[in-house]
Amino acid sequence: MVQLKLTINGFGREVLVQAHETLLFTLRERLALTGTKPGCEQGACGSCTVLLDGRPVLACLTASVRCGGKDIVTIEGVEQNGELHPVQRQLVAKGAIQCGYCTPGIVMTALAFLRENRRPGENDIRAALAGNVCRCTGYAKIVEAVRAAAEEMAR
Numbered sequence: 190m191v192q193l194k195l196t197i198n199g200f201g202r203e204v205l206v207q208a209h210e211t212l213l214f215t216l217r218e219r220l221a222l223t224g225t226k227p228g229c230e231q232g233a234c235g236s237c238t239v240l241l242d243g244r245p246v247l248a249c250l251t252a253s254v255r256c257g258g259k260d261i262v263t264i265e266g267v268e269q270n271g272e273l274h275p276v277q278r279q280l281v282a283k284g285a286i287q288c289g290y291c292t293p294g295i296v297m298t299a300l301a302f303l304r305e306n307r308r309p310g311e312n313d314i315r316a317a318l319a320g321n322v323c324r325c326t327g328y329a330k331i332v333e334a335v336r337a338a339a340e341e342m343a344r
């Protein structure tokens with residue numbers, strides 16, 4: 190086992206991990222952060238997306254031992270003081286959540302994208318979310334929600 194120090198959602202955490210363990214396993218099974226969802230576990234669906242030093246990564250393909258000393262944000266760390274982030278609020282407002290399984294991954298991808306794209310067009314949003322699979326919504330409302338969040342954040 191390897192001892193790791195991580196910062197997760199702003200809090201320092203220490204955890205023992207196996208050398209081959211994925212960040213997805215560590216978050217869910219050792220730290221009880223089950224908001225990060227396992228889907229394909231092969232890097233193809235985006236449901237396990239988290240932010241690692243501000244950049245979106247697939248937790249199912251990320252070795253935990255490579256995350257020592259890094260800053261990780263999961264869906265549990267997105268709301269602030271009980272307030273949803275504009276991306277979360279707009280996904281709800283636009284009816285862009287059905288079963289919700291893909292939603293944490295979409296939120297994390299959208300957060301990173303909107304930090305660098307203040308006024309994205311529809312095609313930019315679709316390209317940014319291309320790695321996040323949703324089986325329910327048909328994507329149109331998700332795109333609409335991300336665009337509305339961008340507008341809200343620009344005010």
Ligand code: FES
Pocket residue numbers: 226227228229230231232233234235236237238247248249250
């Ligand atoms: S579970 Fe990680 S990409 Fe599908």
Ligand code: FES
Pocket residue numbers: 285286287288289290291292322323324325326
């Ligand atoms: S809302 Fe069900 S998979 Fe996206």
